Amino acid sequence: MKKIDIIITAGGSGLRMGSDLPKQFLLLNGVPILCRTIEFFASLPIKSDIYVAIPPLSIDLWHRLCWEYGMDVPCKVVSGGITRFHSVRNVLEHIGSGGVVAVHDGVRPVLDREMVKRCLELATVHPAVVPVLEVRESMRKMEGAKSVAVDRLEYRLVQTPQVFDAGVLIDAYKQSYLPQFTDDASVVERAGVPLFLTKGDVRNIKITTPEDLALAELLVPPSVRSAVFDPDLPLNGLVKGD
C-alpha cells in the first residue's frame, strides 16, 4: 500500500483562450476549471496529498476564487515555475520517495474514475504509466508551408494523469531542463525509464480554446461535488481513504 501524491499543474497563461484570466480559472458550468480538477482527485476513495502549482502572480487570485466558489478541498499551493517542468520540479521538493506520484494538467477537468484508478494501480507495478489515445483521424506532418501524410496507426496522443514511482520521478527531475520536456513522460524517459502506455479516455480533453471549453461544458454536470463521489469503488493495492 503506497502513499499517493497528486500534482496538478496550473501554470498556463491563457493566451489562446482570448481571455485575460488564465484558462485554469475560467468557469466550467459555474465552477473554476481548476476547482473541478482538484475536486475530482479529492473525491477519490484514496488517501492522498494534493499539490497545485500556480504561477506566483496568480496565487492571490486563486485564493480569492477558492473563497468565492466555496472550494474547501485541502490542497497545498506551490509557486509554479517558468515552464511546466519547473513547476513540477518545485512541487517535487515537497515530496519524498517510496510512494507514487500522479501528475495531471489542471485544465483537464473531465476525468473518468475507472481510467484514473487503472493508472494509479498500474503505477504500483510499473515505474511510469502514461494514458494515451490512438489517433482516429488521418494525420499530416507539416514541413514548412507544405504537409505530408503520415500513418496515424503509428502515433498516440498523450494524456494525463501520468503516474510514476515517486523516487523515479524525483530522480528524473534532477536533469537540466530541455525544451522537449513537454510532459513528465518525456522527462522520465530521457532518464532511461521505460514508459508503460495504457488507454486514456476520449472525454479527458485539455481545455486550451473556447471550443474546448464549450465541449467540456457538455461533459460535466453543473456541480461536480455530488456527482463523482462513490466511496464504494475500491482501489486495489492503494490506501483507502477514511
Added chain:
Amino acid sequence: MKKIDIIITAGGSGLRMGSDLPKQFLLLNGVPILCRTIEFFASLPIKSDIYVAIPPLSIDLWHRLCWEYGMDVPCKVVSGGITRFHSVRNVLEHIGSGGVVAVHDGVRPVLDREMVKRCLELATVHPAVVPVLEVRESMRKMEGAKSVAVDRLEYRLVQTPQVFDAGVLIDAYKQSYLPQFTDDASVVERAGVPLFLTKGDVRNIKITTPEDLALAELLVPPSVRSAVFDPDLPLNGLVKGD
C-alpha cells in the same frame, strides 16, 4: 456559382464498436448516425446532390432504417467498394467535372455550419480544401513495442468534409489504389495537387468506439431536423437553394 456534389462514405464494418450493426447505422440520440449526417448536408441553404456510398450487403438495411426513422432526404445510394477509395471512385462515376465535390465521413454527424460553409467557399478558389486540427496533446510515435516523443506542433489531425474541384478529384481517382489512400486528400496529393489546409472543428468527431458515441450524444440535440436549418445564412459564391 458552382454545382456542389456531396459524397458521404458509409462503408465501415463497425467491428470496433463491438456491435453487429455497422456503426453508421447505430442510433445517436434516437436517430441513425448516417441519417443525421445526411440531414445536416440537406439542411444547408445550397443546391446539391447528395450521394451516399453504402456496402452492398447493407443497402436493404439502410432503406429499412430510412423508412423506420422517417428519413425523407433525397439522396442517391451507390454501392460501396472494398475500401473507402473504391467507394468514392464508384460515386465519382456519377459526377461530372465543373463543380465542387465535398467528401465526408458518414460517421461524423456533428458538424458546424460555419466550418462546412468555409470549406465549400474555399473550394471555389483552391482545388483541394482539407479541414485540420492542431494537436493539443503531447504525441508519441510507436516503434515496435517502444515509443518516442515527437513534436506535436508539427502535426495536424485531418477531418472531413474535404472539398475539391470536381475535375481534379475525378482525375486523381483514376490512379490505382494504394494502401496509404486513407482519405481523399492523400489521393489528390499523390496526383500532384496542392492541399489547402483550413481550421476544422473540435466537435467534428469521428465515431469509431462506444466512447465516441457517448460523447457525440452530448453534442447533438435529440432531433437534428429543426435545430440546424437556418435559411438566412448565405453561402457566398455558391448556389443558394430555393
